[in-house]
Amino acid sequence: MAKVSIRDLRNHGGDVVDRAMRGEQITITRSGTEVAELRALRPTLSAEALLDGWRRLPAVDPAALRSDIDELLDSGL
Numbered sequence: 001m002a003k004v005s006i007r008d009l010r011n012h013g014g015d016v017v018d019r020a021m022r023g024e025q026i027t028i029t030r031s032g033t034e035v036a037e038l039r040a041l042r043p044t045l046s047a048e049a050l051l052d053g054w055r056r057l058p059a060v061d062p063a064a065l066r067s068d069i070d071e072l073l074d075s076g077l
Contacts, residue, residue, distance in 0.1 A: 003027045003034070 004026050020038045028036040
């Protein structure tokens with residue numbers, strides 16, 4: 001993780017934010033002490049995109065799922 005001083009952040013803020021947007025996690029320091037982290041936000045998905053992904057999920061066979069669970073878990077728990 002890269003470290004950037006508050007002074008560098010003030011003087012080169014756009015460049016630092018661009019680095020974060022490219023996926024770099026940056027630790028902000030004040031007088032050599034780590035005080036904050038800067039990272040890109042994850043993009044949010046629209047409701048349409050979520051529903052489209054949901055529609056593409058394979059069908060689940062409840063009986064087969066139950067059978068798989070029963071094989072993996074101890075029924076005596």
